[in-house]
Amino acid sequence: MAGLASLHVLVVDDNxxxxxxxxxxxxxxxxxxxxEASDGADAMEVMRAGVPDIVIVDLNMFPIDGLEFTxxxxxxxxxxFPFVPIIMMTGHTERTKVMSARDSGINELVAKPIxxxxxxxxxxxxxxxxxxxVKTSSYTGPCRRRGIGKEFLGPWRRKGDEKEKExxxxxxxxxxx
Amino acid sequence: MSLNTPAQLTPPSFRLxxxxxxxxxxxxxxxxxxxxxxxxxxxxxxxVLEVHRLLEEISxxxxxxxGNIRDLIWDNAHEIRGLAGSVGKVYLGLAAxxxxxxxxDTQSDFIPDQEVMQTIIIIAFQALRDDxxxxxxxxxxxxxxxxxxLAQRHREGRE
Numbered sequence: 001m002a003g004l005a006s007l008h009v010l011v012v013d014d015n016x017x018x019x020x021x022x023x024x025x026x027x028x029x030x031x032x033x034x035x036e037a038s039d040g041a042d043a044m045e046v047m048r049a050g051v052p053d054i055v056i057v058d059l060n061m062f063p064i065d066g067l068e069f070t071x072x073x074x075x076x077x078x079x080x081f082p083f084v085p086i087i088m089m090t091g092h093t094e095r096t097k098v099m100s101a102r103d104s105g106i107n108e109l110v111a112k113p114i115x116x117x118x119x120x121x122x123x124x125x126x127x128x129x130x131x132x133x134v135k136t137s138s139y140t141g142p143c144r145r146r147g148i149g150k151e152f153l154g155p156w157r158r159k160g161d162e163k164e165k166e167x168x169x170x171x172x173x174x175x176x177x
Numbered sequence: 178m179s180l181n182t183p184a185q186l187t188p189p190s191f192r193l194x195x196x197x198x199x200x201x202x203x204x205x206x207x208x209x210x211x212x213x214x215x216x217x218x219x220x221x222x223x224x225v226l227e228v229h230r231l232l233e234e235i236s237x238x239x240x241x242x243x244g245n246i247r248d249l250i251w252d253n254a255h256e257i258r259g260l261a262g263s264v265g266k267v268y269l270g271l272a273a274x275x276x277x278x279x280x281x282d283t284q285s286d287f288i289p290d291q292e293v294m295q296t297i298i299i300i301a302f303q304a305l306r307d308d309x310x311x312x313x314x315x316x317x318x319x320x321x322x323x324x325x326x327l328a329q330r331h332r333e334g335r336e
Contacts, residue, residue: 130194136184
C-alpha cells in the first residue's frame with residue numbers, strides 16, 4: 001500500500017464539530033487511517049496503541065492544551081514518539097501565541113478558520129519538506145531556522161554551523177575589487 | 178546543556194515521503210484540493226444548524242433552566258465561537274465572544290442577567306443571516322452588545 005492510504009493521522013480537538021471537519025477532509029482525500037481524540041490524555045492513549053505518522057492538534061483544549069501536549073510528546077522521558085510531525089490548529093494568530101506554538105515544538109501551524117487548502121498545504125510541508133530535529137536544554141522539536149536569513153548572526157552552536165558561519169562572514173565582507 | 182553546549186541535531190527524515198512512495202505534492206493534486214474544499218463546503222450547512230441549536234439551548238436555559246445554567250451557557254458560547262470560524266461568520270464569533278466575556282471570572286452558580294444575555298443572543302441570531310458579514314448594521318449591533326456587556330459587568334462590580 002502506498003500513497004496517502006498508507007498514512008496514519010491522529011486528530012486531537014475537544015470540539016467534536018471541528019474534529020469532524022478535519023477528519024472528513026482527511027478521509028475524503030484518501031488518507032488511510034484517521035483516528036480521533038478529544039483531549040491530550042485521550043490522544044496519548046491512542047498514540048500508545050499505534051504511533052501516527054502525523055498529529056493534528058488544536059491549541060485550545062482542556063485540561064491539557066495543545067502546547068503542553070506537544071511538549072509532552074517531544075520531551076517526556078517515556079515518549080515513544082518524540083519526532084512525530086505535529087500540525088497545530090489555532091484561532092489565536094497573535095504573534096505571541098504563534099511563537100509559543102513554535103517554541104512548544106510543532107512543525108506547522110494552521111490558522112482557523114481552516115480551509116482545506118491550508119490543511120493540505122501543511123501536510124505536504126511535513127511530508128516533502130521535513131526539517132532537522134533539534135534538542136537543546138530549552139527546546140526540543142523541529143529546527144526553527146526555516147531559512148538562514150542574513151539577520152541571523154549567531155550564536156552558532158551546531159556542528160554543521162561552520163558553513164553557515166562562513167557564508168555569513170562573506171555576506172558582510174567588503175567586496176574586493 | 179548550557180548555551181555553549183552544542184545542540185543535538187538529527188537530520189531531516191523523509192520517512193513519510195518513502196511511506197507515501199513519492200512527494201506528497203504529486204499525490205495531493207489540484208483535483209484532490211478541490212475535492213477537499215467540496216467536502217468542507219458540504220459540512221457547513223449542518224454546522225449552521227448546530228449553531229442554531231446551541232443558541233436555542235442558551236435561550237431556553239436562560240428562560241427555564243435550573244442548576245448550573247452558567248456552565249451550559251459558557252460551554253455553548255465557546256462551541257459557537259469555535260464553529261463561527263468554520264462556517265465563515267465573523268460577527269457570530271464576535272457575538273459568542275461577548276457571552277464568554279460576560280461570563281468570564283464567574284462561578285458555576287452565577288445567574289446571568291436575562292436582558293443582557295437575550296440581547297446578545299438576538300445579535301448572534303442576526304449574525305447567522307447569509308448577508309450578516311456584509312451588513313454594516315451588524316458591526317453596530319456587536320458594538321452595542323459589547324457596551325451592554327461592559328455596563329452589566331460594571332453593575333455587577335466585575336470591571
